[in-house]
Amino acid sequence: MALITLRRNLCHLSDFRIHGALAGLKTQRVNCVHKTVKEHLCPWFWSLQLEPVRVRFHHAHSKKFHSENGNDLHPVGEPAFSQAHAEDRSEHSVKNVDEQIFYRRLNSFTSSEEVLHYISTLQTLPDTMAAGALHRICEMEKKDDDQRLPKEILENSTFQTLCNQFAQDPSNLSNTGLVTALQALTLYVDPQSRLLLSLLAECQHRLEMGSLNIHSLCILGECLIKLQDPGCSTLDLIIYQLQGENLEEFTPEDIVTLYRILQACPEKVDQTFLHKINNFSLSVVPNLSPKLLSQMLTALVVLDQTQALTLVIKLGKYVVRHIPHFTNEELKEVLEAFIYFGYNDRFFTEALEQHVASLCLTLDPEVVSKVMEYCSRKLIFSKPILNAVAETFVCQSEKFSPNQTAEIIEPFGKLNYLPPNASALFRKLENILFTRFNYFPPKTLLKLLHSCSLIECHPVNFMAKIFSPYFLQQLQGEESYLDRLSLAQLTQLFLTAILECPFYKGPKLLPKYQVKSFLTPCSSLETPMDFQLYKSVMVGLIDLLGARLYFASKVLTPYCYTIDVEIKLDEDGFVLPFTVDEDIHKRVALCIDGPKRFCLNSKHLLGKEATKQRHLYLLGYQVVQIPYYEIEMLKSRIELVEYLQRKLFSQNSGGHW
Template sequence: MASVTLRRNLCHLSEFWIHGAALKNQPINHVCKIVKEHLCSWFCSQKPELFRVTVHHACYKMFHSQNGNDLQPVGEPVYAQVRHWERLEQSLKNEDEQIFNRKLNSFTSSEEVLSFLSALETLPDTMAAGALRRICELETKDAQRLPKEILENSLFKALCFQFEKKPAPLSNTSLVTALQSLILLHVDSQSTLLQNLVAECQNRLQRGSLEVHHLCTLGESLIRLQGPDCVTLELILCQLQDEKLETFTSEDIVALYRILQACAEKVDQHQTFLNKINNFSLSMVSNLSATSISQILAALVALDQTQALPLVIKLGRQVVGLIAHFTNEELGRVLEAFMYFGHNDRLFTKALEQHVTALCLTLDPEVVSRVMEYCGRKLILSKPIFNAVAEMFVCQSEKFSPPQVSKLIEPFGKLNYLPPNASALFRKLENMLFTHFSYFPPKTLLKLLHSCSLIERHPVNFMAKIFSPFFLQQLQGEELYLDRLSLARLTQLYLTSILECPFYKGTKLLSKFQVKSFLTPCCSLETPMDFHLYKQVMFGLIDLLGARLYFASKVLTPYCYTIDVEIKLDEEGFVLPSTVDEDVYKRVALCIDGPKRFCPNSNHLLGKEAIKQRHLQLIGYEVVQIPYHEVEMLKSRLELVEYLQRKLFSQRTGVHW
């Protein structure tokens, strides 16, 4: 096994020499003490043998003494417990590498790693690569590039010099690990160091001497260095496809997903291979960490793997038990994937409730807005989540960006829910709009204000601005026409200003920006009738009223709303034929509300249905709600007729038909 002789390299490289200044300020006695304690038990278990420490150069003694360590005289016998490790290179075992790696992982800064290495005389290549990897992990958390003091550190230069000059003797693991670490540390891609390592990797790749793990690591490294279009990457993927998936570890599978994600535009070329990976991954889900799960889900989204729903569902179940272990960014990826694939699970919702309520004040605003967006998309009315988020927004509203504010508030309107602190919530929102109105993108602002109107928090102070020609021009942008949904929202807001805010005397919405109907196939502000439920009610009404001509279906009103069933009454309470327009004294609007008009698994109307019923009442209709959950409890047609009679005529003793 090749090894990195740190001090010897330092002696050969005069340009790396800093006369002890860099290391003099970094005490290592405490590090050496801990290292001795960790390794002493293994050394003592070996047969005590005497060996000599050979000083190869005069400058070696100066280097060693400047760090406060006196050299043993040549020829003096010492035991293996001392810090000189030349015999370690020859007798190292796997358990010793594990001890070394555990020690590396305990360090919290690159300086500690380098101080630790300064106590070593020789270092096997796998350990040298491990040290580089640990420096990479520590330095890429907060900074994009390696600090100057690390780059100029003589020990760090010695490590790099060994990899640069002698890459051929390195093991496969050491080679690809060193390349990966140096790329992540943003070492100059044109440097001799990286070019030599890449060339050696390509030689071994062409010889077919790299194993699965090495291929995955090399693939990710080359993507970072040369981009997803590099020719070598195709060769790596070809070799990986020839390998048996049973030989892949869970880490290899996750890395493979990341590689394919980087080549998302070529997904069609690799779809057969992807299908095999998706099926094989089902057996590995239980072994995946929170980080791995979030990365796989992100890759499935980028690769549009809608056919991999069994894998998404199984990953979703695993997420439930690991939700406390996700970082804010990872949880955001999970939520984005669940929204993309339409995944919704009761156990996940419960776990999410516990997570959000426990940590809401410490969660990242982006994650909070994602949680609310997820609830809004899947129509999940979770009062614990909504209440906790409302409380957080009141306390920390300044942390949220305009798009995040919109994602946070919209679900309240969509799901027709007011939290206990609604007054404080919307007062805080109004203050933010007053001070940052111009920072909100036009369409985002329109969605936000429309959501407020759904739950009777009417944005009266901002209506004049959004109905103004200047705002409408901004809303349209460079498009020839405003999109249908934006026009519908504007129209409903304008209708709200007329019906629910009669005191509003500001700018009015021009007729060319108003729609004729809120019920459209692609972007509707109303939910279409449930056809099966409508048929049941229709037959019951025919039995009750005596003929089909006494009621009309899908009636469009002058106020853009479509009524499911309309019944007309004269002044004496007689039911009139639907075609008669004279002598109409009262109009009854039957709202035949199927499951899609309610929050799932509840009897809570959605916001767009609640505002519709309010507005129908304000324009003179008597609204009668026929919810599906009441109709489902009826066991016969006779019960249905009696139910409709109670709903329609129980308070009108003088009604006739």
Template sequence: MALITLRRNLCHLSDFRMHGALAALRSQPVNHVHKVAKKRLCPRSCPLHLGPFKVRFHHARRKEFHSENGNDLRPVGEAMFSDRDSFEQNLENMDEQVFYRSLSNFTSSEEVLSFLSTLQTLPDVLAAGALQRICEMERKAEAHRLPKEILENRVFQALCIQFEQEPSNLSNTGLVTALQALTLLYVDPQSSLLLNLVAECQRRLQRGGLDVHSLCVLGETLIKLQGPESTTLDLIIYQLQGEKLENFAPEDIVALYRVLQACAEKADQHQAFLNRINNFSLSLVPNLSPKSISQVLTALVALDQTQALPLVLKLGKYAVRHIPHFTSEELGRVLDAFIYFGHHDRFFTTALEQRVASLCLTLAPEAVSRVMEYCSRKQILSQPILNAVAETFVCQAEKFSPRQVSELIEPFGKLNYLPPNASALFRKLEDMLFARFNSFPPKTLLKLLHSCSLIERHPVNFMAKIFSPYFLQQLQGEESCLDRLSLAQLTQLLLTSLLECPFYKGPKLHPKYQVKSFLTPCCSLETPVDFQLYKSVMVGLMDLLGARLYFASKVLTPYCYTIADVEIKLDEEGFVLPLTADEDVHRRIALCIDGPKRFCLNSRHLLGKEATKQRHLRLLGYQVVQIPYYEIETLTRLELVEYLQRKLFSQNAGVCW
């Protein structure tokens, strides 16, 4: 292994003999040195000013190291200590654990470089780790490039010039770690330092001389430098396919997922390899960190690994334990994956409720919107989450973008839930809409206002705007016509204004934007009837009424709703009329046979669109009779007939047919 010599008291380096890189620099004019340094590393606006320094190589025993979260750099499988006084100036005999621990404790690049200046020799792996730590801290400071003070620091120059001039003497770990570190910030891709490191990596790759960990690190680095189309990346994946998965550390498996994720368009070519990885990863899940779990789930989504459900389920099981430790971004990724794979777990929901209820005010807006989307997609009526999010919006509405506002409010309508602070919530929403109406994309605004109407918070103050030709033209955009869902939402808002807001006297929706039925094969505002449940009720009705001709199904009302379940007609005396009768109809009964899909998950709480439909049918003059699945699923045939008799004719015990 190469050892980089970093002498104490760099200001007195003129007392030392010049060797290697120092001699080469010393022999050149100052202007030439500046020019060469500029080509090596810096962006064009950041020239390096190299001064004299001494570099010397020794051979030392190498240890692998691993950075799980980008901060905690340490040797793999070894503990860490904080006794900095135990450092020896000669790192050939120094405990590397202490070195990585110290790097983790530093809070600035200047501290790292000051510390390195106290050392005489530095193994290349540790030098690469120090370089990586410097780049990580500058990246967290949102710097796009290294500051001039760092670039002109002689210790930093010593690190870079050694990596450039002697890459063949570096260990695999030192080589790929140095290259990885430089990709964290903007460095000119054509700099001699990067070109030399990449060339050396390619030479070793061609010889098959890189270990599994180095291949994984190099793969990720080349993706950043050359993109997923790199031909070298194909060779890396090919070599990794030939390795035994038992030789991969957990962090290498996670890195491999990230590499394959970047090549998602080639997933079909690597599916056999992915199947092996997915099966092998089942045994690694207990050892994965929260960050790794989120990254694996994200990769599985990108790679469309729907056949890897056992792995998704196991990752979900362990994600429950890590919910308190996920960052906002990681939690959002986990929720996105669960939404994609259709996964939900009551233990996960319980843990999520605790996290959101306790930390909602500190969660990033994007994480809050992902939590709400998860509840909405899975139809989870979680009062702790919805209440906490409503309170967050009231307190911090200005932090949310228009899209996030829509994603936050829509679940309240879909799940048919009003939080305790509903008045404050919708007052805040109305104020925001008045102030930022034009900043909301048309479809986002329509979905938002439609969701409000589902829970009887009717957007009367905005109906004139959304029914206007100008808004409808914006909504249509460059398409030849509006999509079916948007038309249905507009039509239902019109119906709401007629039935529930008779005081609204503004413009109405033009007939060409109105639909005839809310029940469509996709994007429907009505949930189709559960067929098995419908068959059971139909048998009971035939036993009760005597014949099929006394009730109808799939009846389209004049107001777009489809009574897809059952409609029964009664005359003035309460007698049941045949379904073909059009005269003497005094009363109509709409039987709503509500299966599980019409309710929130694992609850008896109707979804917003179903509650709105039943509310509107009552306003249209129907007698709505609800037949929920949980009341009839265990009844015998005779018990079902008696049940239907009570439900339909409780006030007309002497009815005849």
């Protein structure tokens, strides 16, 4: 491991810029390395010109500056100090500082200035530690909207010394020091930096010599992806070498880094190798940090590893343990992955409930909306989550974008739930719609208002707008026609206005925008009947009524709803054959509700099914609900017939058979 000797106020680089050159290089050495590997690097790499950097040194009070090769933490011939002693003497040469203590100190600092001050107190520093310090500085200064390091960092003599030492002779650096320094610079430096080019050239040389270990290959691969097109042939060589390594020698961090590399260039992925990694990863999951867990799940999504459900399930098991420790971004990535793979788990839901209920007011709006999307997609009826999010929205509605607002409100309608603060919630929503109506994308707005109607919070004040030709034209956009789902939502909203809002006197929905059936391919407005449950009920109905003639199945009404089973009664309450269309006094609508019409693992009916039954009742039907959990309790055919008799012909119904 090379040792880097640091001095205070050694040099000042007047033209030190991130988007130019980072340090002075020994031109002869750089040109030699570049000549050796020129033919093998990507074309973009060699289209860049190296320009000389002017370096000015302040010689006053400077000490001798040198680098040495070596792999030991302590220089040869010098005693190693105990950890306790090292902590007491941390202001002295790093030969007195244990490596773990060094990195612990490094990670405890909260600013680059603290890191630089600490480094300036050390006389000699192994290149791996110097690279770690450089990486820590760049990491702390990284900002999404700024690609330059602050001027005070660039002009700091200790920082300049760090960079200059890596530029002087990269061939003397250890593999770890070399790739860690490169990794640090990729956070800020553009490919025109001389220092970056020098380090890349040395990495390329070692790569072709096959002298890079697994960890170095992984870091180099990620650096290349950040700096250039993942299609570069150099990356091919890295992936090829990694495929030849024994997976048992990979650390958990290396495995996740390998996933990230493959994620960046899925077209290069060998499926057999990926399957091998998935199987091996089962053994490393217990050792993954929250960050690595989220990164592995994200990579599995990008690589479309739907066949790796065993790995996803194990990841989910360990995600539960880390819920309180995820950052907002990491938790969002976990939820996105679980949505993608269709994963749900009772323990994960419970942990998520505790997390959201305790921290909802401090969670990022994107995370809050993603939590609601997860509950909505998986039909998870969680009162703690729904109540916490409703309270958050009332208190902090200004934080949420129009799309996030819709993602938060829609699950209440879908899951058929009114929170305790429903009046405040929908009053706040109404105020937002009044002031920001035009900011909502048309389809998002339609879904939002339709969801409100599912829980009887009818958007009467906005119906005139959404039934207007102007809004319908916006909804259609550049397409030649409106999609079926939007038409179905418009039709159901219009039916809601007629049945539940008789005081509405605004414009009506034109017939050309109305559908004939609410059964859409995505089952958004009606859930198809559970066939196995229907077969069981049909057997009981035949025994009860005497013949199949006395009931009809899958009846499409004039009001767009499809009734599972319809039974017609005359004025005296006698059952009529389903073929009869005269003397019908009452129609009985049997809603044979299978598990898919309820929230997950609950007896709570979904909003669309509750709305259907409510509307059928208002249309004059006698609605009889036959839920699956009641049928499952019956032990014999006789019990089934008795159950149906009680449901259809109770003393109050007036029916006969």
